[in-house]
Amino acid sequence: MEIIRTENLTHRYGIGTPFEKTALDGVNISVREGEYVGVIGQTGSGKSTLISHLNAILKPTEGKVFVDGADLWSENKARRIETRFKVGLVFQYPEYQLFEETVYKDIAFGPKNMKLDEAEIDRRVRESLRFVGMGEDCLDKSPFDLSGGQKRRIAIAGVMALEPKVLILDEPAAGLDPKGRDEILSRIRDYHKETGSTVLLVSHSMEDIANNADSIIVMEGGRVRMHETVDAVFERADELIAMGLDIPQITKVFIDLREKGYDVRTDIYTIETAKREILSKLTGGASRD
């Protein structure tokens, strides 16, 4: 079933000032329930503007946004706030929004705004803490005493605690070391598998998305350039490169092999398929896992 749809979504910043800029230009996307979608594009391609429309933080200049079949801006304000609990949005560098005295209170901020009872809040705080892989011993600490990566996880837990149908994350791995990045991304993947919720992951790094997503939305200059399965997107690797996007290292290796005259596929983006492809070529077509 379709959970998110936009129709001709357009957004202009600073209308009537010398700084007017079209950030989104007639965007049509559709996301099915339970799907893991990667949103990719260069800085300034409109990724962040797009996702801010999906939970009614930004109002479209033109066009419509539907969540769960309902048009967000034809409804009253109370219903729009409900949407924010249905579509959980984790902004870039979410650790800068922490404000409470303890980690527990900070994660509980969202559920409290939902007016849930104490027992339910407590369950959600502990559950989302588990999802981001933090021990319960940190619950009474001040969030400001934690490390950068830990703060980020607490902030993500704060949104997961809303138990949204759709979880959107804007560059959740930005500025983390490779270990921290893998950790966060695998936590998000586990969350997606376990809860069956829809996940939108925004990134400018293909590597972050390729291993996890079912489909990819590629954005450039405020428009959607591609919206296809991961395999289909990687078959057009040359177009991605032309857009200034970085493709995974392993894909580059196979494109180079092809250029050197080897008859290999180039839509390869995981180490596992790469291994299989090489082995099958070495053994002359007989696949051997």
Add this chain to the structure above:
Amino acid sequence: MIKDITLGQYFPGASPIHKLDPRTKVLLTILYIVSLFVIRGGWGYFVSAAMMFVIIALSRIPFGVVLRGIKPILFVLLFTATFNLIYGTGTPIFEDVSWLGWLTWNGLRNAVFMAVRIILLVIGTSFMTYTTSPIMLTGAMESLLAPLKWVKVPVHELSMMMTIALRFIPTLVDETDKIISAQKARGADFETGNIFRRAKALVPILIPLIISAFRRAEELADAMECRCYHGGNDRTRYKVFHFAARDALAALVMTGQLALIIFLNVVT
């Protein structure tokens, strides 16, 4: 939303007003304010307002922007006008209607003049910031206050502080927008409830904002130290100001305006 504040905003451009030496603009703005307080009669206000229209036209800043700048002071404006109206003395407007006896010609006159004065004051001062970038403005301040160095006033340091403060206003506004969005995404509600509830709702915005301001301050201090910054003597400027013919012309026009106002005061 929060980005819509226009007071103290800079609109880049290449108009004759933009090109004036920032020092000229600071001095002439002061002169304009002085002239507003010298005015005694209606003709004086007419001259002042005409002057303002000429400046607006020359600067090529949209008139809508100028009007938006007045919006924040609307309350002060109404307040002042109302009190001037009520506390007027002299002949009532409607001499036959006893319950309107408080409404006098004098009061009406004062109310209108006061409102015009405040509007011109606000437009006049905002025009300095509309057409001058903050960096130019603090540069002008530093240059104009330079004589105070003789009495050991740290002019350079003060202007550096002002530059930094101005420089960080847009950054902090951006930051505030981001934090508001992030807390809204967690269901925070800033728009309903009584004043106490609303004040309490600001805590999730203010705390992250203050923390980030401190973080930025520390980072900036480190960055300045790494570049061996030290203020004060013997620093030269990247952009050196030069008075040009247009500055002399502007000064002449503005002084002419003041002279005309004084002349009008004397004859009427």
